[in-house]
Amino acid sequence: MAFRIQRKKIHHIVPRLPPAVDGVGDYALSLARQLRHDYDIDTHFIVGDPAWPDIEQIEEFKTTKLATRSTQALLDRLTPSNPVLLHYVGYGYAKRGCPTWLIQALEIWKQQNQQVHLVTMFHEIAASGPMWTSAFWLSGLQRNLAKRLVNVSDRLLTSKQLYAEILQGYGKGRFNEIPSLPVFSNVGEPENPPDLSKRDRHLVIFGGRSKRAGVYQSSLDQLKQICSYLDIEQIIDIGPKLDAIPTHIGDVPITATGSLPSDEVSGLLSKAIAGFFNYSPPFLGKSGIFAAYCAHRMLPVSAQMTSHIEDGLYPGQHYLLPDQYSAGAKDGLVLQAIADKSHAWYQSHNLANHVKVYQELLFI
Numbered sequence: 001m002a003f004r005i006q007r008k009k010i011h012h013i014v015p016r017l018p019p020a021v022d023g024v025g026d027y028a029l030s031l032a033r034q035l036r037h038d039y040d041i042d043t044h045f046i047v048g049d050p051a052w053p054d055i056e057q058i059e060e061f062k063t064t065k066l067a068t069r070s071t072q073a074l075l076d077r078l079t080p081s082n083p084v085l086l087h088y089v090g091y092g093y094a095k096r097g098c099p100t101w102l103i104q105a106l107e108i109w110k111q112q113n114q115q116v117h118l119v120t121m122f123h124e125i126a127a128s129g130p131m132w133t134s135a136f137w138l139s140g141l142q143r144n145l146a147k148r149l150v151n152v153s154d155r156l157l158t159s160k161q162l163y164a165e166i167l168q169g170y171g172k173g174r175f176n177e178i179p180s181l182p183v184f185s186n187v188g189e190p191e192n193p194p195d196l197s198k199r200d201r202h203l204v205i206f207g208g209r210s211k212r213a214g215v216y217q218s219s220l221d222q223l224k225q226i227c228s229y230l231d232i233e234q235i236i237d238i239g240p241k242l243d244a245i246p247t248h249i250g251d252v253p254i255t256a257t258g259s260l261p262s263d264e265v266s267g268l269l270s271k272a273i274a275g276f277f278n279y280s281p282p283f284l285g286k287s288g289i290f291a292a293y294c295a296h297r298m299l300p301v302s303a304q305m306t307s308h309i310e311d312g313l314y315p316g317q318h319y320l321l322p323d324q325y326s327a328g329a330k331d332g333l334v335l336q337a338i339a340d341k342s343h344a345w346y347q348s349h350n351l352a353n354h355v356k357v358y359q360e361l362l363f364i
Contacts, residue, residue, distance in 0.1 A: 010035075010362060011077075011084045012043045013102075015092025016052050017063065021208055021240055021259070023288045024087050024123055026186040032061055034355040041359060046077050048093045048102065069093065074105040083117040083362045084109070088149060089124040090142050097127055098141050103148050110152050119361045120149055122158040123286070125166055146170065155361040159183050159286045161311050179357050181349045182285030182311055185295035188266035189350055193297035193343070196336050201233040202272040203252075204298070206265070207289040209240050211279065216245060219278045219303035222322050226301050227252045229325040230274055238265055269296040274320075278303035284319070285311035294318075294346035299339045301325070318342045 016022040017029060032043035045063040052065050066073045078084065086106070093099035110118055126142035150156065150170040157179040158164050164180040171178075203226065205215055215223065227235070227249055235249060237256040245256055257268070269275065275293035281304055284290045293300040300319035307315060315321055318341050347353075 008039070008041045008363065009082045010041060010043055011046055011079070011082050013046045013048060013074075013084065013086045015047070015087070015089065016049045017045060017047055017055075017058055020049075020052060022092075023183075023186070023208070024089055024092060026288070027123075027183060028087050029058065029061075030184070030186055030351060031355060031358065033059070034351050035359060036060070038352065038355050039359045041362075044082070046074070048074075048099075069099070069101055071101045071105040071108070074102065075109060078105075078109050080113045081116065083119065085358070085362060086118070086120045086149075086153075088120050088122050088146075090126070090145065091124075096138055098138055098145060100145065103145050103152070107148070107152050117154045117362055118152065119155045119157070119358070120153040122146070122156065122163055122167060125163055150174075157181060157357065157361065160283070161285075179361075180285075180311070181354055181357060182346075183288055183291050184349065184351045184354055185292040185346075186288050187262040187269070187292050187295075189295045190266060190270050190297075193270055196273050196299060196339055197332065199273045200271050201231055202236055202268075203227060203230065203232045203234075203274045203276055203301075204236050204238060204269060204272045204293075205276050206238045206269070206292060207277070209242060211277070211289060212237065212239050213242055215276065215278045215303065216242070219276075220246075220249065222303045222326075223276060224250050225322070226274065226276060226320075226325045229328070229330060230299075232274070236268055236272065238268060265292075266296065269293070269298060272298060274299040274301050276301045276303065280304070281306040281313075281315060281319075282308045282310045284313055290319075291346065294342040295350070297339050297343040299335055300342050312345055318345055 012028055014025055014028045017025040035041040043061050045061055047065045050067055055063055057063060064077050090097035090099055093102050125146045126139050147170045150167055156167055159182055161180045164178040167178050205212055232252050235252055235254040237254055240259050246254055275298045277289050279287050302319050302321055305322055316324060320338055
């Protein structure tokens with residue numbers, strides 16, 4: 001009589017999933033697909049936003065939405081036998097970024113199930129801001145909740161080396177190592193992306209509403225300069241519809257595609273020479289936009305100047321800076337070298353490497 005080996009299962013706690021536009025949700029869904037493909041690990045998603053649509057299954061994955069953000073609602077959905085993977089970003093689970101209910105539930109569950117791993121991916125730790133914002137006044141409570149989460153978790157990982165160092169301090173020596181993995185591309189990883197010389201003279205502006213709106217609100221001069229520098233013939237704007245968008249930058253027309261399936265986004269990125277972003281350079285390891293550009297071996301172009309080295313990224317070597325493209329003289333070999341370095345940097349934390357780390361943290 002043949003016996004079927006039971007597939008490993010995990011609970012995957014997320015703020016939201018598609019169709020909501022949410023980078024953490026996209027990350028979690030891509031991760032679940034690859035865990036299933038590479039390690040035969042099945043995922044049950046628990047969605048923490050009561051406003052998310054009532055969807056019982058996404059692709060092959062069971063999904064359960066919490067009717068309320070409460071300790072008991074989460075405890076009712078967790079089982080004593082399956083490891084838990086939490087994607088933590090405070091504002092994803094509470095309006096003010098202080099999800100006390102979530103931490104309490106995991107503390108109770110962990111006390112009752114000490115033999116099963118709780119793994120927390122810290123996408124954020126705590127917010128900060130000017131004195132007149134709630135982020136300033138609540139940052140202390142947010143840090144205390146993060147410390148409690150560190151103490152109840154068996155394993156940790158994060159997307160930024162600075163965060164790993166902060167979490168090490170919170171753990172007071174509990175963890176020998178906290179992996180720091182810059183995020184992977186949520187829109188694919190082509191195997192053999194072409195050289196820049198074989199691409200269309202297209203520049204892509206990709207991402208959610210706020211990031212793309214920031215480009216058009218504060219980076220038009222840089223955008224015009226890079227279009228002239230690279231002889232751009234078309235700008236392709238990819239993402240949710242914006243209220244206002246220019247029709248041209250100088251003589252270069254802008255085509256807005258709206259939101260597209262990931263395979264169509266990947267196709268456009270693979271054909272374009274450059275990807276433009278206005279994102280704080282010290283936080284590029286957390287940017288799915290930057291990850292997508294690197295995965296597709298594009299020339300990443302920053303709207304901001306910096307000399308800050310973070311997470312293995314060197315300004316002017318892994319992405320182009322404004323003083324490089326405002327100077328006028330360009331060297332195709334230099335531009336290709338930047339695209340190649342960013343692509344090589346990405347490979348150490350691509351999706352396959354991510355899932356290898358996750359399965360080890362969850363089950364070993």
